Amino acid sequence: MPNIPPQFGIFLFIVAAAVLPLVFASGYQTFQLTMVVIYALSVLGKNLVTGFGGQVSLGQGAFYAVGAYTAAVLMDQWDVPYWATLPIAAITSGLVGLMLGLPALRLGGLYLALVTFALAISVPQLLKYKAFEGWTGGVQGIVVSKPDAPFNLPISSDSWIYLFSLAVGVVFFLAITNLVNSRIGRALKAIRDQPLAAEAMGVELARYKTLTFGVGAMVTGIGGALSAIAVGFVSPDSFTIALSLTLFVGMVVGGASSISGAIYGALFIQFIPNIAEEISKAIPGVVYGVILIAVMFFAPGGLAGVIANQLRRLRAARVVGTGRAPS
Amino acid sequence: MADTITEKPILEVRGLHAGYGQVKVLHGMDFVVNTGGVTALLGANGAGKTTTLRAISGMVRTTGDILYDGERINALSTEAIAAMRVGHVPDGRGTFMELTVEENLKLGGYTRRDDTAADLERICTYFPKLKQRFRQQAGTLSGGEQQMLAIGRALMIKPRLLLLDEPSFGLAPLIVREIFEIMRQIIISERTSILLVEQNASLALTIADMAYLLETGRIVMSGPADEIRRDESLRRSYLGY
Amino acid sequence: MEGVLHQIVSGIATGGIYASIALALVMIFLATHHINFAQGEMAMFSTYIALTLLQLGLPYWAAFLATLVFSFVMGVILQRILLEPLANAPVLASVGAFLGLLLIFNNVAGWLFSYTLKPFPSPFGVGDPMFGGMFSRHELGSTVVTMAVLLSVWAFFRFTRLGLAMRGAAYNPVSSRLVGVPVGRMLALGWGLAAGIGAIAGMMVAPVVFLDPNMMGGVLLYAFAGALLGGITSPLGAVVGGVMMGVIENLAGAYVVGTELKLTTALVIIVLVLVVKPSGLFGKALASRV
Ligand SMILES: Nc1ncnc2c1ncn2[C@@H]1O[C@H](COP(=O)(O)OP(=O)(O)OP(=O)(O)O)[C@@H](O)[C@H]1O
Ligand SMILES: [Mg+2]
Numbered sequence: 001m002p003n004i005p006p007q008f009g010i011f012l013f014i015v016a017a018a019v020l021p022l023v024f025a026s027g028y029q030t031f032q033l034t035m036v037v038i039y040a041l042s043v044l045g046k047n048l049v050t051g052f053g054g055q056v057s058l059g060q061g062a063f064y065a066v067g068a069y070t071a072a073v074l075m076d077q078w079d080v081p082y083w084a085t086l087p088i089a090a091i092t093s094g095l096v097g098l099m100l101g102l103p104a105l106r107l108g109g110l111y112l113a114l115v116t117f118a119l120a121i122s123v124p125q126l127l128k129y130k131a132f133e134g135w136t137g138g139v140q141g142i143v144v145s146k147p148d149a150p151f152n153l154p155i156s157s158d159s160w161i162y163l164f165s166l167a168v169g170v171v172f173f174l175a176i177t178n179l180v181n182s183r184i185g186r187a188l189k190a191i192r193d194q195p196l197a198a199e200a201m202g203v204e205l206a207r208y209k210t211l212t213f214g215v216g217a218m219v220t221g222i223g224g225a226l227s228a229i230a231v232g233f234v235s236p237d238s239f240t241i242a243l244s245l246t247l248f249v250g251m252v253v254g255g256a257s258s259i260s261g262a263i264y265g266a267l268f269i270q271f272i273p274n275i276a277e278e279i280s281k282a283i284p285g286v287v288y289g290v291i292l293i294a295v296m297f298f299a300p301g302g303l304a305g306v307i308a309n310q311l312r313r314l315r316a317a318r319v320v321g322t323g324r325a326p327s
Numbered sequence: 328m329a330d331t332i333t334e335k336p337i338l339e340v341r342g343l344h345a346g347y348g349q350v351k352v353l354h355g356m357d358f359v360v361n362t363g364g365v366t367a368l369l370g371a372n373g374a375g376k377t378t379t380l381r382a383i384s385g386m387v388r389t390t391g392d393i394l395y396d397g398e399r400i401n402a403l404s405t406e407a408i409a410a411m412r413v414g415h416v417p418d419g420r421g422t423f424m425e426l427t428v429e430e431n432l433k434l435g436g437y438t439r440r441d442d443t444a445a446d447l448e449r450i451c452t453y454f455p456k457l458k459q460r461f462r463q464q465a466g467t468l469s470g471g472e473q474q475m476l477a478i479g480r481a482l483m484i485k486p487r488l489l490l491l492d493e494p495s496f497g498l499a500p501l502i503v504r505e506i507f508e509i510m511r512q513i514i515i516s517e518r519t520s521i522l523l524v525e526q527n528a529s530l531a532l533t534i535a536d537m538a539y540l541l542e543t544g545r546i547v548m549s550g551p552a553d554e555i556r557r558d559e560s561l562r563r564s565y566l567g568y
Numbered sequence: 569m570e571g572v573l574h575q576i577v578s579g580i581a582t583g584g585i586y587a588s589i590a591l592a593l594v595m596i597f598l599a600t601h602h603i604n605f606a607q608g609e610m611a612m613f614s615t616y617i618a619l620t621l622l623q624l625g626l627p628y629w630a631a632f633l634a635t636l637v638f639s640f641v642m643g644v645i646l647q648r649i650l651l652e653p654l655a656n657a658p659v660l661a662s663v664g665a666f667l668g669l670l671l672i673f674n675n676v677a678g679w680l681f682s683y684t685l686k687p688f689p690s691p692f693g694v695g696d697p698m699f700g701g702m703f704s705r706h707e708l709g710s711t712v713v714t715m716a717v718l719l720s721v722w723a724f725f726r727f728t729r730l731g732l733a734m735r736g737a738a739y740n741p742v743s744s745r746l747v748g749v750p751v752g753r754m755l756a757l758g759w760g761l762a763a764g765i766g767a768i769a770g771m772m773v774a775p776v777v778f779l780d781p782n783m784m785g786g787v788l789l790y791a792f793a794g795a796l797l798g799g800i801t802s803p804l805g806a807v808v809g810g811v812m813m814g815v816i817e818n819l820a821g822a823y824v825v826g827t828e829l830k831l832t833t834a835l836v837i838i839v840l841v842l843v844v845k846p847s848g849l850f851g852k853a854l855a856s857r858v
Binding site: 050056058100103110111113114115117118119121122125126128129130241245248249252256282283284285286288289290291292293295296297300 | 601602603605650653654657659660661663664665667668669670671672673674675676678679785786788789792793796828829830831832834835838839842843846
């Protein structure tokens with residue numbers, strides 16, 4: 001069998017992800033796929049913090065909200081073009097992440113979980129606060145108009161936003177993959193698995209932890225900014241604790257310590273609720289809860305872990321089946 | 328003392344294997360603790376002394392037989408074994424740091440349904456220092472005091488078999504002598520059978536009547552304590568003193 | 569001046585509720601080093617059970633007692649089937665299981681009982697405010713109830729053989745087994761007790777905030793703040809911290825930030841405690857391994 005480099009597979013996947021929906025998907029389906037990309041990016045930020053950094057953050061929804069509101073306020077108040085809001089959203093969400101992460105990271109896992117949980121609960125209230133109403137629109141939120149395709153491209157607004165989000169998503173997935181495989185990534189894994197040994201080896205725990213937390217918040221914030229552009233609307237009640245829990249479920253189900261896990265997780269949180277909701281409004285939450293516990297018990301590596309195991313088994317079976325290769 | 332023992336042994340261990348996960352530590356040990364007697368289990372660091380006591384108390388997985396009063400206890404839980412009046416003074420003393428001295432002792436008597444107040448009094452007569460610190464947090468005690476507390480706690484169970492894991496560990500010689508002096512009194516008046524683990528062989532042999540020497544999970548020598556003490560060549564080659 | 573006093577007094581009433589949940593959290597934390605993120609939702613669910621029993625025609629205190637028994641059993645069962653197997657799992661696994669529980673309780677409650685706000689009766693009646701408008705009847709009654717609960721929990725742990733064994737099992741499971749304490753059973757009892765305490769808090773707060781599946785979100789946040797303020801390793805601290813949070817909430821709401829930022833007040837306190845004194849007022853410094 002010819003040896004196909006894995007990069008080629010990824011390339012094909014990206015091309016297919018870009019082209020197929022333009023041809024086959026309806027407007028709403030395209031929007032759903034846009035949300036998958038956005039969730040994947042947001043979950044990726046969480047994976048970086050938890051799966052690779054070993055820190056449990058429950059408030060990723062807050063960074064998502066910061067990104068979304070940054071984008072919406074910039075577009076609404078100063079007519080900043082949508083694409084230019086992304087770098088600014090990255091900065092604001094990253095900064096908020098650092099500010100909250102610093103005190104908690106010094107103390108270790110459960111404190112961070114607590115602080116971020118508290119943050120996630122209080123986000124809607126902060127967004128509704130009167131003093132910020134001039135910018136945030138208070139309870140009403142902010143409506144922004146969806147961008148059209150540039151250069152008179154003959155595609156719909158939804159399709160364009162999809163392509164735009166996909167491009168941003170691809171860039172960040174590749175960047176994070178590189179980060180994880182770099183020296184920094186190895187240091188992170190060492191910290192996660194052997195904190196004491198890592199410290200003895202001179203890895204500066206606190207700095208790396210804080211950095212990962214900031215980068216994770218930033219990536220999720222960019223996801224939030226894209227969501228503001230794609231949905232065309234932000235309001236406090238879109239950013240409740242439920243959002244943070246959803247992202248948490250996406251991370252766990254996909255597989256926290258895997259890059260591709262973020263994509264599986266995103267597909268899961270985008271499509272499972274739609275299916276489950278047809279039975280009852282409460283069902284998605286129950287399903288989430290049951291699946292969360294089931295994953296913890298039976299598949300701590302999430303879908304990515306299950307898939308990796310199956311692939312390994314398949315490969316092993318093939319080796320046995322073909323016997324020794326002729327020399 | 329040895330010649331007065333005619334009853335069946337309180338503890339009989341046959342072909343005992345034990346370890347931690349993949350690591351095997353004990354490789355087929357045989358020994359007995361005679362009823363009313365003091366048996367010493369001697370050995371260097373890492374020989375498996377603590378593991379032997381843990382095996383008896385059901386804290387590690389075992390194969391072979393551990394017969395307590397004739398009954399096989401391998402499969403029982405630690406708390407069930409304790410409830411059969413096996414007192415265990417663990418490696419590291421196992422102090423309940425956050426509780427007071429009094430509460431530590433009372434917790435020692437947890438399995439007992441009868442009134443423990445009199446025993447509490449009696450145990451305090453062995454350890455007057457504990458009595459003075461009755462209401463103090465146990466975590467604030469000195470090492471020697473914590474060792475006394477650990478022994479007192481194990482006595483509260485009214486043990487028929489008392490397992491002592493290196494009571495001399497990490498203590499100044501003067502304190503060690505004091506503790507062994509108290510143990511001598513306890514042996515005389517409590518009539519409990521004792522399995523004493525020690526690295527300090529010369530000290531242990533002064534209060535034991537039987538001794539076993541453990542090397543990397545196997546018994547390599549055994550005999551009455553006074554014979555070993557008298558036999559200089561044996562002492563030299565095995566115990567290094 | 570009278571206004572301030574009123575705010576403080578009524579703050580103590582809600583503070584008692586925060587203190588109860590904070591105590592439940594600290595009990596679980598001491599025994600397992602886990603934070604039960606589902607503590608609030610469990611209390612909410614128990615309160616719905618109480619409401620259902622009342623609607624079936626049970627007298628209030630009978631429903632109250634039955635709810636306690638239900639919650640206790642629920643806590644014991646949850647510990648046995650769900651948390652015991654995860655006892656030594658990494659932080660992410662236990663947090664995941666707790667969040668799973670939170671989602672299940674919240675949504676099952678919504679499913680069974682709907683998401684609409686429901687009034688919940690107070691056993692102390694409405695009546696006129698007492699002591700010159702200082703106290704409503706319910707505030708007085710619920711303060712008495714929560715303080716009685718906290719006192720009896722304290723007495724239970726301080727003076728009974730079982731309470732002592734539960735403390736021992738929490739602090740030092742290995743030594744506890746060696747003196748014959750069945751540690752697993754003690755942890756399950758602790759869970760049952762914590763669930764029961766939470767249920768009382770739920771039934772006391774429901775007449776004030778009305779019952780709905782999200783009723784405990786804010787309460788849990790204030791309980792977290794209270795537990796951290798008092799010191800997450802100190803049961804006494806949890807109680808003091810919880811009561812303080814009730815008072816802080818009222819004073820801040822009335823004079824500083826207004827009622828719109830109540831939740832944020834708790835968040836700020838949490839962050840402040842972690843920055844200034846992570847061990848809280850009464851707690852011990854924690855090893856950072858947790
Ligand atoms: N919890 C554990 N997990 C894995 N291995 C262990 C554990 N405890 C002890 N061991 C190993 O078992 C062997 C015997 O240890 P044990 O503590 O029984 O020795 P010991 O004779 O009591 O030594 P010491 O005199 O130093 O107390 C050692 O090699 C030790 O490394
Ligand atoms: Mg030892």
